Amino acid sequence: MSESDVAISRQTQMGAVEIGRLAYGCWRFSGSTVPAATAKIEAALEIGANLVDTAAIYGFGGEGFGGAEEVLGHVYAANAGLRERTVLVTKAGIHPPVPYDSRASNLITSCEGSLARLRTDVIDVFLIHRPDLLASFEEVAAALTQLRADGKIREAGVSNFSHTQIRALQSKLDFALVATQPEFSPLAIEPLQDGTLDIAQEMNLTTMAWSPLGGGRLTPQHQPEAGTQEARVLAVLEAIAAREGVGVDHVALAWVLAHPANTVALIGTQNVARIRDSAKAYDVRLSRQDWYDVLVAARGAPMP
Numbered sequence: 568m569s570e571s572d573v574a575i576s577r578q579t580q581m582g583a584v585e586i587g588r589l590a591y592g593c594w595r596f597s598g599s600t601v602p603a604a605t606a607k608i609e610a611a612l613e614i615g616a617n618l619v620d621t622a623a624i625y626g627f628g629g630e631g632f633g634g635a636e637e638v639l640g641h642v643y644a645a646n647a648g649l650r651e652r653t654v655l656v657t658k659a660g661i662h663p664p665v666p667y668d669s670r671a672s673n674l675i676t677s678c679e680g681s682l683a684r685l686r687t688d689v690i691d692v693f694l695i696h697r698p699d700l701l702a703s704f705e706e707v708a709a710a711l712t713q714l715r716a717d718g719k720i721r722e723a724g725v726s727n728f729s730h731t732q733i734r735a736l737q738s739k740l741d742f743a744l745v746a747t748q749p750e751f752s753p754l755a756i757e758p759l760q761d762g763t764l765d766i767a768q769e770m771n772l773t774t775m776a777w778s779p780l781g782g783g784r785l786t787p788q789h790q791p792e793a794g795t796q797e798a799r800v801l802a803v804l805e806a807i808a809a810r811e812g813v814g815v816d817h818v819a820l821a822w823v824l825a826h827p828a829n830t831v832a833l834i835g836t837q838n839v840a841r842i843r844d845s846a847k848a849y850d851v852r853l854s855r856q857d858w859y860d861v862l863v864a865a866r867g868a869p870m871p
């Protein structure tokens with residue numbers, strides 16, 4: 568590593584718990600058989616991705632509400648000791664057809680449903696999936712406080728909250744939030760500008776970046792339309808990937824991990840070989856120039 572490279576650690580802390588900087592996301596997980604799903608979790612653990620991210624809503628539109636948690640619960644039940652080897656994150660507050668519902672009663676019921684589906688006694692980190700504009704921060708905080716006091720959750724966090732919403736919720740709690748989960752990738756650069764990554768550093772939150780590959784658009788197979796943000800970003804990622812002997816997906820993951828807001832990349836592939844290959848992100852040597860070249864391509868304009 569040269570002096571101009573950006574250091575990327577393999578591990579970090581979320582609250583008091585040690586986690587890998589790569590983590591496994593279960594959004595696309597429902598429909599997996601238990602052996603297939605077990606192989607994915609084991610592959611993630613092999614590369615140190617011990618944080619497993621899911622949500623009550625995952626599976627809706629396919630197997631149904633709770634479908635992804637149900638699969639993960641069967642995986643835990645079938646593999647003694649596996650639950651303890653993972654740091655389990657789930658989310659609540661999206662209940663179709665109403666967009667968002669973070670009333671205290673709903674958050675508590677949702678958490679209890681998740682515990683049953685996941686076949687576990689406690690959620691390590693419980694996130695509010697999206698801000699419910701009709702639920703007061705006081706009510707959301709009361710629900711989180713109750714769940715923590717009852718031992719149903721260890722820690723709490725948020726997802727898709729603005730920095731002002733995070734601060735408002737924190738002001739009503741007498742324990743510290745540990746995580747935020749925004750969309751963040753070379754195709755989703757708003758968190759760099761809108762305060763999301765600043766509040767994470769201010770409050771020592773772990774930043775779990777969702778869709779770090781733009782949901783599959785930052786991969787070797789993707790054919791972007793000429794002249795688009797995707798095409799500009801992929802051209803820069805390809806040049807770095809060729810130099811480093813890895814795929815564009817690995818460079819994109821490294822780019823997310825290079826930011827100092829305690830970032831973790833939630834990988835979403837359902838392919839066991841790709842899960843294992845994700846660890847190549849740790850080998851990418853990104854210079855500061857590389858990192859800014861990707862950002863300039865994403866912006867479509869030079870840095871001011």
Ligand SMILES: NC(=O)c1ccc[n+]([C@@H]2O[C@H](COP(=O)([O-])OP(=O)(O)OC[C@H]3O[C@@H](n4cnc5c(N)ncnc54)[C@H](OP(=O)(O)O)[C@@H]3O)[C@@H](O)[C@H]2O)c1
Nearest residue numbers: 592593594620777778779780781782783786833835836837
């Ligand atoms: N909080 C929120 O609101 C929110 C929203 C969305 C997601 N999330 C979390 O973020 C996690 C990750 O999101 P994501 O699944 O969108 O992540 P992603 O890693 O950006 O995208 C995953 C997609 O990319 C494809 N892919 C990955 N590597 C590939 C490669 N080398 N070649 C071709 N295709 C490739 C995968 O297909 P294959 O399976 O075929 O490899 C999959 O369809 C989710 O599981 C969830 O935990 C949170």
